[in-house]
Amino acid sequence: MGNQTFQFKNDIYIGSTATVVGPKEVAGPLKVSFDKSYQELYCGEATWELAERKLMSEAIDICLQKANKKNAEIDFFLGGDLLNQNITASYVAREKEIPFLGLFNACSTSMESLILAAVLIDGDFAEHVITAVSSHFATAERQFRYPTEFGGQKPQTAMYTVTGSGAAYVCKKKSKIRLVAATVGKVIDLGVTSPFNMGAAMAPAAASTIKTHLEDLKHTHKDYDAIVTGDLSSVGTPILKSILLEEGVDITKVHQDCGSLIYSSDQNVFSGGSGSACSAVVTFGHLFNKMKQGMLRRILVVATGALFNPLMIQQKQSIPGIAHAVSFEYVEN
């Protein structure tokens, strides 16, 4: 097997998950799958950054409540967010008092966290790990693009950052969803330079990770009921499919995208959703619900990240992408 992919030796399970989202997300088609939502972006806090912190804090609380675990019983907290210096996760780690490993791979941090959580448990370094990621429309707009008050026009290739947080409790205790295998992505860059076209920037990385995962495990798309990318949306998705088809891999029949699932086409979200929370809240809510209902038996979630910051764009650098993949399996009773 290639080095990028590993299958876990022990049975590692998703003990529980939780999702907390904002107004746009709860108005969308996946409404019933979220645990909690807010009707305004401030979520009752004084600033958007504090609102994002609240989303992650509550996602962790609800997740651990479902698992009937206290903070003190959790060995490690792994996670990150999009804010400069991962500040949401750091402040949440302070509040929860759980030993903390901060991670950052932009919007692919959701699966990066799950991979390293499973590694820690599989290698007997931990028994109980919580992971969480977040993003917020208003904090991301301000930081990565223009102040929302500026009212700048966006091209249709732009994406809409998901406001929300998804948390997952990973453990050895049997549940209905097992983490089976994972592929760590390489950073790939085909030269996209617009922060309003992240789908195109991330598609090549998703293609690389999917191809590597299937090859390393000698799988085809038929081994999965769904291969779900994080946030390629309507622009990146055809690019992904076309790159893979050129390399002889056809995932058309099983492909879905969290960024396309989370909003409906009449919600004015340009090409679809993005943000660290996008893959997390769709996977931990909607997709895992389908698995628990037995409607999906094996899925591959490929979280995609655009690795840029505004200063690099100003310096005319292109936007590299990365994608990390985790496969999940429905477990019969």
Added chain:
Amino acid sequence: MGNQTFQFKNDIYIGSTATVVGPKEVAGPLKVSFDKSYQELYCGEATWELAERKLMSEAIDICLQKANKKNAEIDFFLGGDLLNQNITASYVAREKEIPFLGLFNACSTSMESLILAAVLIDGDFAEHVITAVSSHFATAERQFRYPTEFGGQKPQTAMYTVTGSGAAYVCKKKSKIRLVAATVGKVIDLGVTSPFNMGAAMAPAAASTIKTHLEDLKHTHKDYDAIVTGDLSSVGTPILKSILLEEGVDITKVHQDCGSLIYSSDQNVFSGGSGSACSAVVTFGHLFNKMKQGMLRRILVVATGALFNPLMIQQKQSIPGIAHAVSFEYVEN
């Protein structure tokens, strides 16, 4: 043993290391310990950010040359930096084409990377892992404080960000330096709100991690020839010692600080060095050299990180700290 601390089951070694630094560092007392240096902050590049990228890229190249390994033989690259969205490490990962796990715990990312590298190898997920972190005086000043052209006066509690990068190749092949045990830190915050007083912000986290490490392993300071903090410098060091003394732990005789070691007192660096590269270049150069000469047999390196960003300071939030510890042992032939 407490959950925060683990001893590695297999023998995990530092196969090689490399350090590349800037003008201030190579003018300091540890001059002979660095592999390469530049006489100006641009390092021959068009921007400071590109200069920082060059430092990390070259540190990895030199490190792998010493180990006689090619990029393609390395399973994973783990690392991070201080720039928004970890952009130095991401672009370097693109160039090296090694599967990448981006990490961020501010200046403690040096030891966070080594911990997870050792976890991946100890758990049989990898055989060859490269870690690297970087920081740069000019990129950090611009991003975290004021543009240097502004010429703002600083208080004596301020620190001087180390320009440099340290890389370490971690493997199972026997070398003179073995990674023995590690403690993952908790985020701790006693309410410091000034980005010009990071030593005080980080000292409580260092105290917590050191106390936990010693307790978990039933060790005292006598088990170590040196307990070396990352970048507490002249302000944080007395705070660390005093917190630990109050809790009955006396490390006075064995304590050193990378931020105090790297510059001499006549170099105008305020209270001393800081930055992700600080603990990395001092540990991977000076301290490991002392171990290879048999002058230090067992050391505990406690990398300290201040988890803030300028927006949080503007919103009157305090600065949480974190510290991750790794112990290294000299191996006889």
